[in-house]
Amino acid sequence: MSSEAMAAERPNYLNATTGLKSWLLTLDHKRIGILYLLGVSAFFVLGGIFAMLIRLELVTPAGDLVQPDAYNRLFTSHGVLMVFFFLIPAIPGVLGNFLIPIMIGTKDLAFPRLNLLSWYLFMAGGTMALGGIIAGGVDTGWTFYTPYSSTYTMTAVIPVGLGVFVNGFSGILTGLNFMVTIHRMRAPGMTWFRLPLFVWSHYATSLIQVLGTPVLAITLVLLVFERAFHIGVFDPTRGGDPVFFQHLFWFYSHPAVYIMILPSMAVISELIAAFARKRIFGYHAVAFASIGIAVLGFLVWGHHMFVSGQSVYAGTAFSLLTMLVAIPSAIKVFNWSFTLYQGSVSFQTPMLYALGFIGLFMIGGLTGVFLGTLGFDVHVHDTYFVVAHFHYVMVGGTIMGYLGGLHYWWPKITGKLYPEFWGKISALLVFVGFNLTFFPQFLLGYMGMPRRYHAYPEEWQVLNVLSSAGASILGLGFVLPVLYFAWSLKKGPLAGRNPWGARGLEWETDSPPPTLNFDEPPVMNHEVYPYADGEPGSTSGMKPASAH
Amino acid sequence: MNFKIPFVPEQASTMARDVDQLTFFLVGMAVFFTVLIAVMVLYFALRYRRRAADQVGSSFDHSTLLEVTWTVIPLLIVLFTFGWGAKVYFRLYRPPADAVQYYVTGKQWMWKAQHPTGQREINELHVPVGQPTRLLMTSEDVIHSFFVPAFRTKADVVPGRYTSLWFTPTKPGRYHLFCTEYCGAEHSRMIGWVTVQEPEEHQRWLASVPVQTAPAVAGGELYARLACGNCHREEPGLAGPPLHGLFGREVELADGRTVRADEQYLRESILRPGAKVVAGYQPVMPSYQSQVTEENVLALIDYIKSLEGVAR
Numbered sequence A: 001m002s003s004e005a006m007a008a009e010r011p012n013y014l015n016a017t018t019g020l021k022s023w024l025l026t027l028d029h030k031r032i033g034i035l036y037l038l039g040v041s042a043f044f045v046l047g048g049i050f051a052m053l054i055r056l057e058l059v060t061p062a063g064d065l066v067q068p069d070a071y072n073r074l075f076t077s078h079g080v081l082m083v084f085f086f087l088i089p090a091i092p093g094v095l096g097n098f099l100i101p102i103m104i105g106t107k108d109l110a111f112p113r114l115n116l117l118s119w120y121l122f123m124a125g126g127t128m129a130l131g132g133i134i135a136g137g138v139d140t141g142w143t144f145y146t147p148y149s150s151t152y153t154m155t156a157v158i159p160v161g162l163g164v165f166v167n168g169f170s171g172i173l174t175g176l177n178f179m180v181t182i183h184r185m186r187a188p189g190m191t192w193f194r195l196p197l198f199v200w201s202h203y204a205t206s207l208i209q210v211l212g213t214p215v216l217a218i219t220l221v222l223l224v225f226e227r228a229f230h231i232g233v234f235d236p237t238r239g240g241d242p243v244f245f246q247h248l249f250w251f252y253s254h255p256a257v258y259i260m261i262l263p264s265m266a267v268i269s270e271l272i273a274a275f276a277r278k279r280i281f282g283y284h285a286v287a288f289a290s291i292g293i294a295v296l297g298f299l300v301w302g303h304h305m306f307v308s309g310q311s312v313y314a315g316t317a318f319s320l321l322t323m324l325v326a327i328p329s330a331i332k333v334f335n336w337s338f339t340l341y342q343g344s345v346s347f348q349t350p351m352l353y354a355l356g357f358i359g360l361f362m363i364g365g366l367t368g369v370f371l372g373t374l375g376f377d378v379h380v381h382d383t384y385f386v387v388a389h390f391h392y393v394m395v396g397g398t399i400m401g402y403l404g405g406l407h408y409w410w411p412k413i414t415g416k417l418y419p420e421f422w423g424k425i426s427a428l429l430v431f432v433g434f435n436l437t438f439f440p441q442f443l444l445g446y447m448g449m450p451r452r453y454h455a456y457p458e459e460w461q462v463l464n465v466l467s468s469a470g471a472s473i474l475g476l477g478f479v480l481p482v483l484y485f486a487w488s489l490k491k492g493p494l495a496g497r498n499p500w501g502a503r504g505l506e507w508e509t510d511s512p513p514p515t516l517n518f519d520e521p522p523v524m525n526h527e528v529y530p531y532a533d534g535e536p537g538s539t540s541g542m543k544p545a546s547a548h
Numbered sequence B: 001m002n003f004k005i006p007f008v009p010e011q012a013s014t015m016a017r018d019v020d021q022l023t024f025f026l027v028g029m030a031v032f033f034t035v036l037i038a039v040m041v042l043y044f045a046l047r048y049r050r051r052a053a054d055q056v057g058s059s060f061d062h063s064t065l066l067e068v069t070w071t072v073i074p075l076l077i078v079l080f081t082f083g084w085g086a087k088v089y090f091r092l093y094r095p096p097a098d099a100v101q102y103y104v105t106g107k108q109w110m111w112k113a114q115h116p117t118g119q120r121e122i123n124e125l126h127v128p129v130g131q132p133t134r135l136l137m138t139s140e141d142v143i144h145s146f147f148v149p150a151f152r153t154k155a156d157v158v159p160g161r162y163t164s165l166w167f168t169p170t171k172p173g174r175y176h177l178f179c180t181e182y183c184g185a186e187h188s189r190m191i192g193w194v195t196v197q198e199p200e201e202h203q204r205w206l207a208s209v210p211v212q213t214a215p216a217v218a219g220g221e222l223y224a225r226l227a228c229g230n231c232h233r234e235e236p237g238l239a240g241p242p243l244h245g246l247f248g249r250e251v252e253l254a255d256g257r258t259v260r261a262d263e264q265y266l267r268e269s270i271l272r273p274g275a276k277v278v279a280g281y282q283p284v285m286p287s288y289q290s291q292v293t294e295e296n297v298l299a300l301i302d303y304i305k306s307l308e309g310v311a312r
């Protein structure tokens, strides 16, 4: 205890300098991670409030709480904020920024100034989008389909579109920064196959950010030009093609799903290794599966257009490619599950999130196979089945990983422990609330309830009420961590360097780490995840589980 | 099947059963994998739970045999799923040759339908049971989507082009019709009913509706009013090619391509004649974009389709 108390008094990245300016102009990747934490949390709260209003409206079949115009603005704002300003930046921005340099044993990202610029672009984009949402509102759905968005709606498409555009550059620059850092700044001995899987998955994410986001930028510029100057690319009365927009949009936005899920998979690999105290089963397969997902993800955008009148042959090709993406995802799930075999499994909060992730991601992924199946998709396309599916992947996947990671690295980030009991309660509430919210939506979708409906036939009320009830539980599950994390900052016990008995360079430095991350530049002289006894690097007298 | 399966909408078309069978297979597959993983994870997690604070896991961390197994088996399963799905998809979008054609126009926020015999309906469509029915659809403004859950089919309705879907109703009744592509303020009110009737009842219904001119006849009147005949007649020699017997034929274009004269092509020829110029003719035909509505275009097309004649 006394050594821990001493550690807390040592200079670290939090107390090295003080004052607002020292934060707003910081070049420290860890502080920038904290800035992202504040930013994405704010957008998450707003997006969450919109979601609660949506669920409240849908408690009754009649559209009685808000007017249709307001409802359309609600689900659009919910989607835009959650996708572009929470799900995409959350894990890379907060955890990726904080951890990648430490995990590879260096003192910062390759371009610290660029990193700060990324955060400012993110905030600027978010502010613009929010400004548009507050000033005029936008009612196109987060997908901005033309010609509704380009010619018909009277709402603030341009400011919101430009906000998303600016934010895109934040993602591109972060991706570039991560890639260069991972290539150039690994500690001596940190070979590619000694990288934690967290780093591999972030590398794959960065690849998509750098290659995909420019297409989104082009798409949004075309949309803005179409709206402002009527250039006619998407306008059928001028010989344009509105469906062309969908191709462009999904060329980015399908891979964007992997921008959201790969970082979460990154976290899950770390959690499972740490709480099973075992090397991830099939390390190489899991690493290459990330890259496989990133590459294949670029070839499947047409599965969003199976009913848009595209040729049946194009549909067939896109369906086949979509099926193939299921394989690397399945490989990951099997490998994670098998890591538990002969492990030393403990059930602390982060592990509960990780196990919950496996369950939810599996349902999300399997229903993805459903939707990739042509004959099935025609019936459920643009119904609540799709809404349920992508919430399983994006909320069940990304948010479970994000929260699990936040709990796991909270002691490292802040130097304090959060209360385990409340952590477990929150993990449980999130899991139960999530399933109650979204499982009924699969059923509603199959029964035919279209998405983005403000009112619906009475026979669907029971399932909608269940869904809304689930949303309240889910909301509670999200509020709890805010409370106990805040509490832990003031009153939480000191964490010490390695409260979990985990392996990895981040656990070999102080909590919170010093500004330069390590007192001495580390050298990686053993394999990654050295848990099993007798492996080099497996210190501190832990024993293998051979006893039972 | 007489009992009602919960959460499965009424099966009221020939395709509904096919789609549901595919669904049952998918659900079965999903349940199998979910149970497999859940049992595996829970069993391993409890069996190998940590019993002492300093306990670590074993060094068993890869097995080529296992990894190949769980790559290949899912691959085979998804390929099979793909094949089955594609088969159903082709049937869903390939109308039978004898399908009777109706016209549907979507506009913010209503569905307009026209029968081949001229009757018009709004947010309603009456069809006889057992009749293969094809809808040729377009939109006057934004993208909409025509969806009848009981028939398990839908298709987007896109401005500037024709899309189509078909169904053969199997059961009399009233079935929900929804717009499933978000189209603005009243999207959730762009709904209606498809009413499937016994043939005799349908005949009575048809007779009870004030008959309007059938689309082909209305098209003929338009054709005369817009003086298309100044350039297009049955006999060649005028400024434009004869339109008799044109529908369904291959047309040679001035730039060397050939296209099939389907509805999409006819539509484009009327609205943007310069886009595809027929070989051997000057591009002198004016665009009728500003003079005709979507319904007019459909009527003209129906009229041109009715012009039988010698192939050029």
Ligand SMILES: [Cu+2]
Residues within 6 Å of the ligand: A253, A254, A257, A300, A301, A303, A304
């Ligand atoms: Cu997609």
Ligand SMILES: [Cu+2]
Residues within 6 Å of the ligand: B143, B144, B145, B179, B180, B181, B182, B183, B184, B187, B188, B190
């Ligand atoms: Cu609509």
